[in-house]
Amino acid sequence: MPRPIVVDGVELVAPERGHNLPPAAFTSPAVFELEQRAVFAKSWVHVADLVDLPQPGSFVAASIGRTPVVVVRDRHTGELRAFLNACRHRGAQLLEGKGTCDKQIKCPYHAWSYGTDGALLGVPYRDEFDCDASQMGLVPVRVGTIGPLVFACLDAAAPPLEAWVGELTAAIAHTTSWQLGFELEYELPANWKLFVENANDGYHIQFVHDVLTDLLAPDSGVTVLEPHGAYSWANVNPSYVPPDFGPPENAKIRFGCVFPNIIPVLSPSDLTYIRVDPVAHDRLKLFARSFDDGGALHLREFRKLAFQRTTDQDIAVVVRTQKGLHAHGLPAGVHASRLEERIGHFERMWADALGAEPAPKRHLAVAP
Ligand code: FES
Ligand SMILES: [Fe+2]
CATH class of the missing domain: 2.102.10.10 (Rieske [2Fe-2S] iron-sulphur domain)
Structure with a gap:
């Protein structure tokens, strides 16, 4: 029987559709401690x-x-x-x-x-x-x-790895022999979930990023939600697809999130992931690597520069969000039904892992 989880005076419940976790989920050292046992030790x-x-x-x-x-x-x-x-x-x-x-x-x-x-x-x-x-x-x-x-x-009872990773398994397995292209590390003052949520946020791209914001064909996105992850795929804008590329269905990019903390992005010729390591309630490390099929080495440096630029832009907004969430009295936020659908899914997976009960009526109940 699910039970309410009260941490730091906040009753954590699975957010109702369209609503987010309360700010304390991102600012509380006690929640961070609970996550070590309920999320990381179980995944x-x-x-x-x-x-x-x-x-x-x-x-x-x-x-x-x-x-x-x-x-x-x-x-x-x-x-x-x-x-x-x-x-x-x-x-x-x-x-x-x-x-x-x-x-x-x-x-x-x-x-x-x-x-x-x-x-x-x-x-x-x-x-x-x-x-x-x-x-x-x-x-x-x-x-x-x-x-x-x-x-x-760490958990003997967790499902097999392939079931955990879900439909992305075959696409990632396809890259086994690819070469390491680049790797990067960052450390920033933000809760680990904020960076994962940003990676599941299709809403900010046109406002925060300036590199290849038209890379994807408009309205071609499809989102798949799975028990331990989610991904969206979209077609590459035809103007970016080389003429000899082959069948157009190959020109897709998948943006994934495997719960709790790895974000793989797969194109037909490269796999780039960011792993978000929790350091403290308000501190995280990023570890990113990119593998490619070695077929277009002249693009590797470009991909690295584009990755660094977009990651710097993401870091800036995530750090600002962490600062804002420390505002005393700030109610829980909301998310867009389609463009931020995967954020809602991530928060439900998180709440499930903690054993929180579903929201009875509204998304948030703050203990008196
Ligand atoms: S030999 Fe390892 S702690 Fe003593
Ligand atoms: Fe971004």
Whole structure:
């Protein structure tokens, strides 16, 4: 039975159609803490790409929300494995960054060592410990790949990765062999959900962006809502399609969002994603990568410049929104039924994850 969630004096309920979450959902440290358990610990989250894990022993230290995890390519089987990035002795983080680990993963604190399969192999002064070493391996985490992307999940009960990603799975899988074109990182003072919502916002484009605002053919957009994501696709404006491009149905761009925090954009020749990492209630990091089919390398630099320009423009409005949402007494906002439909879907997925009950009448109930 769903129950009201009261956090920081605000009763969070799933927003009614056309209405948004209350500002406190974006400004409250307590809501942010709740999200760690209810959203990030329950979802498949992008943690790395196959280019980071080319050979046996390759590893990437990553995080699911604020939970540190490490993805490792097993030295013996070549399989990808993921574990909590925390030593079973007293919890020290084992690996940082990315690279290739030694034959064993050795803890920097008291030198316990683990195999790349997670098994505990070495304990200095072993006879001082009253524990069964066979039960003290690294804590495993679910891991899976779609195309070049690697995801991990802390929840054994979450659906399989392909079901989570939904219809975008096949299109992303198609890009497995594409090359890394560019990568960029940003950090900004805003709640992670605001950036995800901006990426689901088809309303701001003509007012905020100046690069290729006519790239898409007007009125060709179609939106698909799925249990753990949503995407829109639209036709490329015919004036941008090269004459020898092939069937016009190939000239589509898909703008996706896989809950909770990855935003893939797919065109016929490139896949660019932004992952939005939550740092604090009012701070996020962006990690973006672009893969392309290598067929038009002269366009790679252009794509990077266009990406940087549009991302800078998005960051500016998202940071201003975070500032505005701190206004005491501001009621919850509203969203456009078609142009911001995916924002409403994202907020419903978020409210479902928290176990909030559906809105009884109006979108927001503020506790007295
Ligand atoms: S915390 Fe890792 S060996 Fe002590
Ligand atoms: Fe934008």
